[in-house]
Amino acid sequence: MQNRQVVLTERAGGIPRPEHFELTTAEVPGTPAGGLLIRNHYLSVDPAMRGWINDTKGYLAPVPIGGVMRSLAVGEVVGSDSPDYREGDFVTGWFGWQEIAAVDTDKVIRKVHQSEGPLTASLGVLGLNGITAYLAFTGIGKPEPGETVLVSTAAGAVGSIVGQIARLKGCRTVGLTGSDDKVSQCTEEFGYDAALNYKTCGDLSAAVAAACPDGIDIFFDNTAGPIADSVFGAMNLFGRIIQCGTASIANWEPLPEGPRRERFFITKRLLQQGFVVFDHFDKWPETIDRLSAWLKSGELRYREDIRDGLGEAPQALLDLYEGTNRGKTLIRV
Numbered sequence: 258m259q260n261r262q263v264v265l266t267e268r269a270g271g272i273p274r275p276e277h278f279e280l281t282t283a284e285v286p287g288t289p290a291g292g293l294l295i296r297n298h299y300l301s302v303d304p305a306m307r308g309w310i311n312d313t314k315g316y317l318a319p320v321p322i323g324g325v326m327r328s329l330a331v332g333e334v335v336g337s338d339s340p341d342y343r344e345g346d347f348v349t350g351w352f353g354w355q356e357i358a359a360v361d362t363d364k365v366i367r368k369v370h371q372s373e374g375p376l377t378a379s380l381g382v383l384g385l386n387g388i389t390a391y392l393a394f395t396g397i398g399k400p401e402p403g404e405t406v407l408v409s410t411a412a413g414a415v416g417s418i419v420g421q422i423a424r425l426k427g428c429r430t431v432g433l434t435g436s437d438d439k440v441s442q443c444t445e446e447f448g449y450d451a452a453l454n455y456k457t458c459g460d461l462s463a464a465v466a467a468a469c470p471d472g473i474d475i476f477f478d479n480t481a482g483p484i485a486d487s488v489f490g491a492m493n494l495f496g497r498i499i500q501c502g503t504a505s506i507a508n509w510e511p512l513p514e515g516p517r518r519e520r521f522f523i524t525k526r527l528l529q530q531g532f533v534v535f536d537h538f539d540k541w542p543e544t545i546d547r548l549s550a551w552l553k554s555g556e557l558r559y560r561e562d563i564r565d566g567l568g569e570a571p572q573a574l575l576d577l578y579e580g581t582n583r584g585k586t587l588i589r590v
């Protein structure tokens with residue numbers, strides 16, 4: 258039996274495209290000593306992958322050329338040499354863009370229980386995206402009722418959850434997104450008080466200021482670049498800026514230039530902090546319980562963009578940088 262895999266063939270040096278990957282086959286491996294054999298059901302596709310495949314210093318080592326593309330996945334244990342897992346268990350972890358993964362148990366993040374909801378949720382709203390939204394927003398943003406929260410990539414897998422949590426915390430929410438149908442999603446599906454299409458609204462600084470008449474207390478930034486630059490003038494005294502992503506920057510070498518913002522930090526006493534969800538594995542279980550309770554009570558909604566077949570993964574990744582995804586992007590294997 259063959260194991261189909263998507264391997265990295267070339268470093269993109271910017272936005273990864275399908276030609277930087279290849280669909281290959283390998284022998285199905287045996288269960289490793291002390292480890293697990295996992296049949297992947299769904300694979301995650303994430304904007305962070307651009308950073309993982311570039312040969313620059315990041316928070317994870319670059320994926321090697323010829324290596325299976327690193328990804329989170331959810332699958333079923335089909336072979337176990339570990340006392341902690343049995344065949345039939347469902348687990349999420351670092352299993353890669355492939356049909357079958359032979360892994361040590363340290364690659365497993367957690368067991369997934371059917372009572373939590375659909376399997377796919379374990380990769381999105383109850384996984385990387387929802388946990389990032391909750392921990393970064395509450396931990397750095399420290400929201401108070403009545404405050405104004407601005408979110409970039411507001412309709413996306415992380416942003417849509419941030420907007421809803423902010424509303425649940427009693428904040429006024431404003432979203433920035435890249436198309437009119439996503440603007441409608443923001444206000445109709447995810448409960449934002451207002452949303453702007455940053456591509457068509459004209460002077461973005463003026464549009465942001467008009468949409469936030471009381472100023473902005475918390476800016477949850479997933480894009481950096483010109484979108485973020487348009488926000489600083491509207492930040493309130495003691496505002497908090499959560500640096501979660503940099504979706505608008507294709508390449509960090511050479512360092513992109515932009516406006517100097519330091520004066521705003523002094524005069525408005527702003528706080529800006531970066532966030533990486535993998536620093537907080539200890540808080541994942543309680544966060545999943547919190548998000549899962551909101552899902553069950555109907556207070557939290559989410560969208561998924563599920564593509565069929567391993568071979569779709571590279572195009573699905575490119576679609577994230579072109580903004581054509583509609584919710585958490587997943588590959589059904």
Ligand SMILES: NC(=O)c1ccc[n+]([C@@H]2O[C@H](COP(=O)([O-])OP(=O)(O)OC[C@H]3O[C@@H](n4cnc5c(N)ncnc54)[C@H](OP(=O)(O)O)[C@@H]3O)[C@@H](O)[C@H]2O)c1
Nearest residue numbers: 304410413414415434435479502503505532533534578580
């Ligand atoms: N720090 C962490 O631990 C962590 C964890 C998970 C995710 N993240 C970050 O969170 C952000 C959102 O991730 P996600 O998984 O929820 O993806 P997503 O928002 O569902 O999809 C990515 C979105 O990025 C926007 N985008 C793409 N290219 C852009 C550009 N050039 N300028 C402005 N916006 C652009 C598009 O939305 P629009 O159409 O609205 O522009 C696109 O739909 C990413 O920056 C990601 O790296 C960080």
